[in-house]
Amino acid sequence: MNSVDFTKWFEIWTSEIQTHKIHLSDLDNAIGDGDHGFNMAKGVAAYQEAHLNKQDLSIGDECKLIGMSMLSKVGGASGPLYGSAFLAMAKSFGDTKEITHDQLVAALTAGVESIMYRGKASRYEKTMIDVWLPVIESLKQNNLTEEMIDSFVNETGPLKATKGRAAYLGDRSIGHIDPGSFSSGLLFKALLKLI
Amino acid sequence: MKKILNRPEDVVEEMINGLVATHDNIVHRVGDTRVVARNYEGNGKVGLVSGGGSGHEPSHAGFVGKGMLSAAVCGDVFTSPTVDQVYEGIKAADKGAGVFLVIKNYTGDLINFTMAKEMAEDMDNIKVDSVTVNDDIAVEGSTWTEGRRGVAGTVLVHKILGAMAENNATLDEIKNESEILINEMATLGLALTPAIVPQAGKPGFELADDEIEFGLGIHGEPGYRRAKLHESKAMAQEFIDKIVAELKLKEGEEVVAFVNGMGGTPLMEQYVFMNDVLNILKGLNIHVTRKIIGNKMTSIEMQGISLTLLRIKNKRWVEYLDQEVKVAAW
Numbered sequence: 001m002n003s004v005d006f007t008k009w010f011e012i013w014t015s016e017i018q019t020h021k022i023h024l025s026d027l028d029n030a031i032g033d034g035d036h037g038f039n040m041a042k043g044v045a046a047y048q049e050a051h052l053n054k055q056d057l058s059i060g061d062e063c064k065l066i067g068m069s070m071l072s073k074v075g076g077a078s079g080p081l082y083g084s085a086f087l088a089m090a091k092s093f094g095d096t097k098e099i100t101h102d103q104l105v106a107a108l109t110a111g112v113e114s115i116m117y118r119g120k121a122s123r124y125e126k127t128m129i130d131v132w133l134p135v136i137e138s139l140k141q142n143n144l145t146e147e148m149i150d151s152f153v154n155e156t157g158p159l160k161a162t163k164g165r166a167a168y169l170g171d172r173s174i175g176h177i178d179p180g181s182f183s184s185g186l187l188f189k190a191l192l193k194l195i
Numbered sequence: 196m197k198k199i200l201n202r203p204e205d206v207v208e209e210m211i212n213g214l215v216a217t218h219d220n221i222v223h224r225v226g227d228t229r230v231v232a233r234n235y236e237g238n239g240k241v242g243l244v245s246g247g248g249s250g251h252e253p254s255h256a257g258f259v260g261k262g263m264l265s266a267a268v269c270g271d272v273f274t275s276p277t278v279d280q281v282y283e284g285i286k287a288a289d290k291g292a293g294v295f296l297v298i299k300n301y302t303g304d305l306i307n308f309t310m311a312k313e314m315a316e317d318m319d320n321i322k323v324d325s326v327t328v329n330d331d332i333a334v335e336g337s338t339w340t341e342g343r344r345g346v347a348g349t350v351l352v353h354k355i356l357g358a359m360a361e362n363n364a365t366l367d368e369i370k371n372e373s374e375i376l377i378n379e380m381a382t383l384g385l386a387l388t389p390a391i392v393p394q395a396g397k398p399g400f401e402l403a404d405d406e407i408e409f410g411l412g413i414h415g416e417p418g419y420r421r422a423k424l425h426e427s428k429a430m431a432q433e434f435i436d437k438i439v440a441e442l443k444l445k446e447g448e449e450v451v452a453f454v455n456g457m458g459g460t461p462l463m464e465q466y467v468f469m470n471d472v473l474n475i476l477k478g479l480n481i482h483v484t485r486k487i488i489g490n491k492m493t494s495i496e497m498q499g500i501s502l503t504l505l506r507i508k509n510k511r512w513v514e515y516l517d518q519e520v521k522v523a524a525w
Contacts, residue, residue, distance in 0.1 A: 035395075076270075076302075079277055
């Protein structure tokens with residue numbers, strides 16, 4: 001992938017977030033506080049605006065720009081979690097305009113580790129980690145498909161939340177898809193179009 | 196949705212502008228940040244910072260001023276403020292003796308406040324410590340790793356720690372007292388009607404006309420049970436039974452009783468409820484040394500109420516509660 005692919009990746013993802021804004025907030029209303037879609041839309045709008053005046057960015061800088069937009073515009077937990085993931089990826093890529101598949105996997109791994117550290121969460125707690133980890137695993141084996149991403153997202157449904165605001169619902173969180181997993185699913189489906 | 200607004204997305208910005216203009220003798224806005232800070236010059240005292248999602252007014256900006264908070268950081272409605280905003284709040288509150296953060300126990304608040312704390316420590320060499328308030332006993336900490344939510348009891352933490360900071364307590368002294376304090380308080384709330392987040396435009400949940408929900412959170416998170424509307428006495432009894440059991444309150448002990456309105460419940464009803472609370476506690480021979488009432492930790496227009504009891508483990512807490520303040524909303 002080169003830096004143009006990264007611009008496209010984030011363009012597709014940010015417009016998908018805008019498209020699914022209401023759905024994301026509805027998912028969050030069921031088990032959280034109903035703001036995930038609005039907050040994410042605010043963050044991606046900030047990125048789109050910030051990106052207008054930027055040209056010829058390195059891959060690291062692309063990630064940094066979207067990371068800082070999430071960190072400074074999206075409150076709640078999702079802003080700093082996505083923000084620190086993108087910043088960790090920026091650090092992993094560094095100042096380059098072309099990366100290999102292995103570098104992509106390494107950066108995404110650094111990203112999910114940052115999410116796990118900040119959110120003090122691990123797999124099967126009904127969070128975005130339940131999408132990031134299996135996606136990275138499939139990328140390593142070069143067999144990731146859109147259907148697989150959908151199933152990772154849907155598999156958060158039967159899980160009982162033990163992290164995030166849905167955790168306060170305990171058993172009542174079962175049966176609802178995790179909104180952060182859904183927005184992460186959109187991120188990886190956008191990525192899949194470019195690799 | 197019927198609300199007095201211009202554009203729903205401007206509600207927090209315009210609220211902050213209105214708040215600092217109204218109380219300009221007490222507070223100001225720090226540049227174009229979401230930080231409301233106390234009007235004062237450096238005085239070598241510990242700065243006390245709180246904040247969180249908006250929609251809980253007068254929490255927290257209404258408690259900024261002499262004797263309480265040094266700064267409050269206002270997030271979007273029901274959404275934790277971002278890292279950079281909390282960081283600005285810490286810098287605004289730093290007067291050379293360190294900064295103490297009062298955080299309500301929610302994932303978003305914890306992550307943003309913690310990252311901001313690390314930034315202030317690493318980049319500005321500010322000493323920062325914090326307490327995480329988790330007074331809501333409706334959701335139990337033992338089975339859910341997130342622990343209990345932080346609700347109305349946070350306001351008592353602001354008042355007591357704020358008085359300590361005003362009286363020149365050190366950062367370590369404030370930290371130690373805060374940990375004792377949060378273990379001596381418990382809160383339960385209930386809702387009659389839901390809150391409507393302006394940008395969502397619709398209620399976060401539905402309740403039938405004759406239904407109430409016990410244990411509901413200040414963001415409309417589900418509580419521990421739904422029931423038909425009770426008499427005030429019965430609701431007070433249920434809360435007191437649970438809180439007394441949780442705090443293991445014994446006959447002859449002294450407490451502070453704090454009845455908090457959720458925004459849409461008139462003071463008339465809050466006094467009815469307080470009357471029941473005081474009668475029941477009297478029957479249990481638990482002495483209520485101080486009573487506090489009013490809309491202090493609200494949930495927009497939600498009709499509902501919460502009861503906080505604080506066991507007076509340290510007599511000085513009463514002095515701290517009585518100490519004069521100059522804030523918009525105490």
